[in-house]
Amino acid sequence: MISLGTQAGTVESPFTPEQQQRFDAGLDRAIARYPSERRKAALLAALHLAQDELGWLSEPAMAYVAFRLDVPPVRVREVATFYTMYRLRPVGRHHIGVCNSISCWAMGAEDVLRQCSEILGIRPGETSGDGHFSLEEVACLAACGGAPAVLVNNYAFFENVTADSLKALIRDLREQPGKAMAKGPLPRLPDPHARIESQSAPQATGTLGQPAVTTRAEAGSAEPKR
Structure with missing residues (x-):
C-alpha cells in the first residue's frame, strides 16, 4: 500500500x-x-x-x-x-451477473439464475467456498435482442444463454486458475482528447451529424456556422 x-x-x-x-x-x-x-x-x-x-x-x-x-x-x-452496480463485499474470481430485466425474464432468465445457483451451490449475493464464483442478479444489460443475457466480471457478455451453454460457460471458468477476480482491459475509460482516426465503422454522432468525440482544441476553436 x-x-x-x-x-x-x-x-x-x-x-x-x-x-x-x-x-x-x-x-x-x-x-x-x-x-x-x-x-x-x-x-x-x-x-x-x-x-x-x-x-x-x-x-x-x-x-x-x-x-x-x-x-x-x-x-x-x-x-x-x-447504486447497485457497486459491490460492498468481496466477490469470487468469476463474478456472474444474470440480467433480470423484463426481456431477459420473459426469455427464461429466472431459469438461468436458478440453474446457475444449483450448479455453483450458492444463492444470489453469495460467493462459493473456494472463492472461484459469486452470483448476483443485475439490472438491464442492454442486450434485450439476445435475451437472456449473462455478464461475467463486468466485461464478458453472453447472450441467448441456454442450459447447455451455461454449463459450458461455468465449466470453462472453472478451468481458469487463481482466486483473485479476473481483470478486464484497464483503464477502460476512453481518452477524451483522442481524435477519431478511422471512419471504417459506424460511429456515434453529435449535433448536426458531427463526430461525437473531438479534441479539446477542436471543441474550443470551432466557429459556429452561419
Missing part, C-alpha cells in the same frame, strides 16, 4: 504498484472530462476504476477515492451504497 499524507492524517492506497498505475491513468482520464473546478464529478468513474482493480469497494478503497477527489468520505459511501 502507498501512504499519502493529509491534514487529517494518512490515507493508505489499497492498490499494489501495478494497480496504482492503472487506477491513476484511468482517474486522470476521467477527471479530464470535466472542468477543473468540477473534478468531483468523476466520482462514479473513480469508484468503477477502484472496483475494477479490487473486485469490490472496501472501506479503505472508498476512503482513498474520497481523498483523491477531495470529497467527504460520507459522500463517497452514499454514492457507493445507492
Whole structure:
C-alpha cells in the first residue's frame, strides 16, 4: 500500500504498484472530462476504476477515492451504497451477473439464475467456498435482442444463454486458475482528447451529424456556422 499524507492524517492506497498505475491513468482520464473546478464529478468513474482493480469497494478503497477527489468520505459511501452496480463485499474470481430485466425474464432468465445457483451451490449475493464464483442478479444489460443475457466480471457478455451453454460457460471458468477476480482491459475509460482516426465503422454522432468525440482544441476553436 502507498501512504499519502493529509491534514487529517494518512490515507493508505489499497492498490499494489501495478494497480496504482492503472487506477491513476484511468482517474486522470476521467477527471479530464470535466472542468477543473468540477473534478468531483468523476466520482462514479473513480469508484468503477477502484472496483475494477479490487473486485469490490472496501472501506479503505472508498476512503482513498474520497481523498483523491477531495470529497467527504460520507459522500463517497452514499454514492457507493445507492447504486447497485457497486459491490460492498468481496466477490469470487468469476463474478456472474444474470440480467433480470423484463426481456431477459420473459426469455427464461429466472431459469438461468436458478440453474446457475444449483450448479455453483450458492444463492444470489453469495460467493462459493473456494472463492472461484459469486452470483448476483443485475439490472438491464442492454442486450434485450439476445435475451437472456449473462455478464461475467463486468466485461464478458453472453447472450441467448441456454442450459447447455451455461454449463459450458461455468465449466470453462472453472478451468481458469487463481482466486483473485479476473481483470478486464484497464483503464477502460476512453481518452477524451483522442481524435477519431478511422471512419471504417459506424460511429456515434453529435449535433448536426458531427463526430461525437473531438479534441479539446477542436471543441474550443470551432466557429459556429452561419
